[in-house]
Amino acid sequence: MARNGNGTPIILVIEDYPDSRMLLSSLLRAKGYKVVEARDGKEGLRQANRVTPDLILMDLAMPEMDGVAATRHLRERHTLARIPIFVMTAYGTADVRQDALDAGCAEVFPKPLDLEMLLGKIKATVGA
DSSP states (O other): OOOOTTOOOEEEEEOSSHHHHHHHHHHHHHTTOEEEEESSHHHHHHHHHHHOOSEEEEESSOSSSOHHHHHHHHHHSGGGTTSOEEEEESOOOHHHHHHHHHHTOSEEEESSOOHHHHHHHHHHHHOO
């Protein structure tokens, strides 16, 4: 895993809404995770290449590059291909969910988020 020097899992939060990004980041930091943020899929790809996170938590509907396209790009990169990607969406139809899973996402969480479930899945995946 790409944990920082003290073994803390690194989570990349890719979310275009600043309030949502801040809320998720604050919650994850309070749980002891190191958090790196990005505003859209393109910035998320740059950050993923820079830090090689242990997990990516990403919105599906974003400007510039949506979560499905970003996931496909991440899966093409050898060093990033195995990083678990959890996506969040307000458009939780079966088709949207299947597109995300087919692109390589590990989990799809409907919005509004069940934070306890999300945190449980994160902990089960990366520990801490």
